[in-house]
Amino acid sequence: MTHPPAAPAATAIPATGVDALLLDAGGVLLRPDPAALRAALGAGGVRPDDDAFDRALYRHGPVGAGLGPGDDDDAFVLSYAVSAGVPLDRARARLDALRQVVLFRPWVPRDPRAVRAALTACAARVPHVVVVTNSEGGAAAHLARAGVCQVGPGAGVEVRLVVDSAEVGVHKPDPGIYRHAAEAVGVAPERCLHVGDSVRNDVAAATAAGMAALHFCPFGDCRDTAHGHVRSLAEVAGLLSGAPA
The missing domain is CATH 3.40.50.1000 (HAD superfamily/HAD-like)
Structure with missing residues (x-):
C-alpha cells in the first residue's frame, strides 16, 4: 500500500x-477491535480488513466532513465506518451495532x-x-x-x-x-x-x-x-x- x-x-x-x-x-x-467491527456490519456487503479500519481511525475526520457535528458520537462512528470503506447507507443501517463496538466495547x-x-x-x-x-x-x-x-x-x-x-x-x-x-x-x-x-x-x-x-x-x-x-x-x-x- x-x-x-x-x-x-x-x-x-x-x-x-x-x-x-x-x-x-x-x-x-x-484501537477498536477490527473483528468486532466486521461482526457489527453483519453478513454481506463491504467488510474492511484490519488495515482499512486502522487507517480509518486516523483519517475519519476529513472523510466524515458534513456527516454531523465534530463532537457528535453518531457522526464519529459514521465517519469512521465511511473512511474504512463502508457505504454510508450501510453504516447508517448498522449504526447501533457499530456504536457498541466503537463507543462502548473495550478497545x-x-x-x-x-x-x-x-x-x-x-x-x-x-x-x-x-x-x-x-x-x-x-x-x-x-x-x-x-x-x-x-x-x-x-x-x-x-x-x-x-x-x-x-x-x-x-x-x-x-x-x-x-x-x-x-x-x-x-x-x-x-x-x-x-x-x-x-x-x-x-x-x-x-x-x-x-x-x-x-x-x-x-x-x-x-x-x-x-x-x-x-x-x-x-x-x-x-x-x-x-x-x-
Whole structure:
C-alpha cells in the first residue's frame, strides 16, 4: 500500500525538557477491535480488513466532513465506518451495532509487544508517564487487563497515573483534564508533553493547558504544519532521548 509522504517533523519537545509524558489511550495505545467491527456490519456487503479500519481511525475526520457535528458520537462512528470503506447507507443501517463496538466495547492493543516496548523506552526517559483518556470509566482496569500498562507492578508497563475523564469529571477537549494530570504528578505544564491522535481533543486542548503536544499520525495523513507529528511511540521515545535534561 502506498502511503502519503511523511508528516512534517515534530517540533514540540519543550525546550526546558520533559518531566511528564502524557499519552492518549484510544488511537495511541488501543484501537477498536477490527473483528468486532466486521461482526457489527453483519453478513454481506463491504467488510474492511484490519488495515482499512486502522487507517480509518486516523483519517475519519476529513472523510466524515458534513456527516454531523465534530463532537457528535453518531457522526464519529459514521465517519469512521465511511473512511474504512463502508457505504454510508450501510453504516447508517448498522449504526447501533457499530456504536457498541466503537463507543462502548473495550478497545484492544494494536500490537501489544511493540506498544509495551515503546512505553518501556519512554518510561526510561522521563520521570512520569501518564495516560489521559476520555472514557466511560474503568480505563485503568482495561489497560491493565489488556497487558498494556498499569499503575504499579503488573503484566504491562508501569505508569505513574491513568486519568479517566469519567472518574475526574473533566472531558477532552476541556484543557482542565490536562491541568489535572500535571497537578496530580506535581509537574508544571510547560514541562509536560502530550501525544494524542486528535487535533481538537489532544493537540489543541493540551496546548491550551500550557503543554507541548504532538499529533499521533501513523500514516502521515495530517499535513497541518502548525503542530508537530509522530508516527509511532518508538518515535516519541527517540525524541525524548534527545530532549534536554
